[in-house]
Amino acid sequence: MQSSAFNVRVPLATGDVFLMNTLTDAQLVVSADAAALLDRVEQRNFNVAAAEPDAVEALATFAELGLLVRDRETDRENLERRFETFHEDRSQLRITILTTLQCNFACDYCYQGEHGNSQSAAKMSIETSGQVAAWIAAQLDVVRPPRLSLTFFGGEPLLNVPAMVDLADRSFRAASERGVEQVVSIITNGLLLTPNVVDAMLPFGLTGVKVTLDGDRETHDRMRPARGGQGTFDRIIANIRRVADRVPVAIGGNFDAATAERYPALLDFLKDQDFAGRIAKVAFKPVIKPAAGGSTGTRSLIPLTAVDAGNRPVGSSCMSAAGGGQSSSVCDNCHFVDEQMDMLRAETKRRGFSTVDGVHMGPCELYRRHSHTIGPDGALYACPGFTGDNALAVGHISGQADALRDETAITFEHLAPWRNCGDCSFIPVCGGGCAVASYTELGDMAAPSCHKRAFESALTSLAEEAAGFTTGGVQ
Numbered sequence: 001m002q003s004s005a006f007n008v009r010v011p012l013a014t015g016d017v018f019l020m021n022t023l024t025d026a027q028l029v030v031s032a033d034a035a036a037l038l039d040r041v042e043q044r045n046f047n048v049a050a051a052e053p054d055a056v057e058a059l060a061t062f063a064e065l066g067l068l069v070r071d072r073e074t075d076r077e078n079l080e081r082r083f084e085t086f087h088e089d090r091s092q093l094r095i096t097i098l099t100t101l102q103c104n105f106a107c108d109y110c111y112q113g114e115h116g117n118s119q120s121a122a123k124m125s126i127e128t129s130g131q132v133a134a135w136i137a138a139q140l141d142v143v144r145p146p147r148l149s150l151t152f153f154g155g156e157p158l159l160n161v162p163a164m165v166d167l168a169d170r171s172f173r174a175a176s177e178r179g180v181e182q183v184v185s186i187i188t189n190g191l192l193l194t195p196n197v198v199d200a201m202l203p204f205g206l207t208g209v210k211v212t213l214d215g216d217r218e219t220h221d222r223m224r225p226a227r228g229g230q231g232t233f234d235r236i237i238a239n240i241r242r243v244a245d246r247v248p249v250a251i252g253g254n255f256d257a258a259t260a261e262r263y264p265a266l267l268d269f270l271k272d273q274d275f276a277g278r279i280a281k282v283a284f285k286p287v288i289k290p291a292a293g294g295s296t297g298t299r300s301l302i303p304l305t306a307v308d309a310g311n312r313p314v315g316s317s318c319m320s321a322a323g324g325g326q327s328s329s330v331c332d333n334c335h336f337v338d339e340q341m342d343m344l345r346a347e348t349k350r351r352g353f354s355t356v357d358g359v360h361m362g363p364c365e366l367y368r369r370h371s372h373t374i375g376p377d378g379a380l381y382a383c384p385g386f387t388g389d390n391a392l393a394v395g396h397i398s399g400q401a402d403a404l405r406d407e408t409a410i411t412f413e414h415l416a417p418w419r420n421c422g423d424c425s426f427i428p429v430c431g432g433g434c435a436v437a438s439y440t441e442l443g444d445m446a447a448p449s450c451h452k453r454a455f456e457s458a459l460t461s462l463a464e465e466a467a468g469f470t471t472g473g474v475q
């Protein structure tokens with residue numbers, strides 16, 4: 001027997017130890033002596049038969065929870081099985097639809113606003129939305145999931161409400177005919193969010209709206225002005241207030257070194273609002289700049305978060321299940337951002353809002369076979385972060401053969417950056433990081449994009465929460 005490579009531990013102020021196995025998600029607080037058993041079993045002269053009854057019992061528990069495994073080979077097999085199960089999961093068919101690449105904002109970090117060209121960006125026609133709905137219906141017949149999950153995104157999806165409603169309506173009917181539950185969410189900048197839009201979508205399974213706020217009023221208005229330069233904060237808040245009793249609203253936000261400190265003021269503001277109790281989740285993610293010398297040859301990607309040194313976009317948005325994404329970078333200021341993530345998570349929790357724990361972050365949607373992103377023209381992408389660049393499309397809803405797309409699809413199908421992560425204990429909850437970040441920063445989507453320090457710091461918080469004590473850091 002040996003200790004699993006996916007064990008992580010955090011010493012507690014009481015002298016006890018928080019143990020977690022990131023593969024099985026087992027979490028427990030044990031005495032330091034019990035935790036030391038995990039090291040002792042590795043010693044050549046350790047004899048289970050001669051161990052104390054308490055130690056034998058503890059070892060049996062560790063083995064049951066996956067903290068002890070037969071050998072390293074077993075660990076690797078379990079890991080591969082875990083990713084395979086995730087890859088093949090049919091519990092839901094997940095579709096992200098970009099009904100338009102147009103945007104009515106001129107965000108500081110987004111070239112669409114800066115270049116003023118988004119008005120002519122692609123927009124899904126009603127004809128295409130009908131074709132997308134037919135493609136989804138065909139997928140339902142192949143996958144046969146109990147649930148269909150649709151996410152509308154952009155650009156700004158509320159700039160193309162007709163296509164969104166038409167598609168949601170058609171796919172809802174297709175799902176209902178097959179006994180499939182449809183759930184819908186919308187990720188919007190909030191400027192055009194109205195009760196009418198919500199009411200139009202509720203019959204088709206709308207369960208949540210995510211709105212982006214980039215800090216307190218002053219910061220947000222500077223970072224996310226309307227195309228005419230006007231502030232948008234007050235109007236967005238007014239819109240959230242008008243819909244909050246109809247649908248749960250999640251708040252997302254992008255921060256960098258200069259704006260992170262403005263988030264506590266935003267959290268205080270939100271906490272004081274009459275709709276605070278209706279906020280489903282608050283999660284922020286960093287705007288990350290690529291490493292010096294890193295690839296920035298992906299300018300045609302939809303740029304919503306990652307930007308280059310000139311504040312031009314190089315990356316994408318992240319739609320991972322946690323809602324906060326895990327865009328990451330190998331550059332030095334990453335560590336700073338990791339620390340800010342920690343601070344923001346703590347401040348968010350302190351005000352009673354639900355947020356991501358920073359540990360259970362992956363693997364992301366990219367690795368699900370039955371998760372798809374569809375662009376305005378019906379092109380299929382591996383995840384929202386790779387949309388907009390035709391060379392990165394993996395197919396088309398028309399099913400038309402295309403050698404380049406087929407080749408790209410195979411590349412994504414075999415993507416497994418975690419295989420380059422050695423014996424990192426966080427592989428099961430990280431999966432090697434965000435492939436979009438790897439692609440934009442390193443020019444190689446197959447390379448890990450590592451934020452290990454962020455995981456370690458989030459684990460410390462998780463341990464503190466589990467035990468209610470201050471800890472001594474991850475070991």
Ligand code: SF4
Binds near residue numbers: 317325364365437
């Ligand atoms: S690759 Fe990155 S952007 Fe795409 S789903 Fe994964 S974490 Fe999100």
Ligand code: SF4
Binds near residue numbers: 450
């Ligand atoms: S990217 Fe970093 S944290 Fe993630 S699995 Fe690889 S080495 Fe671990």
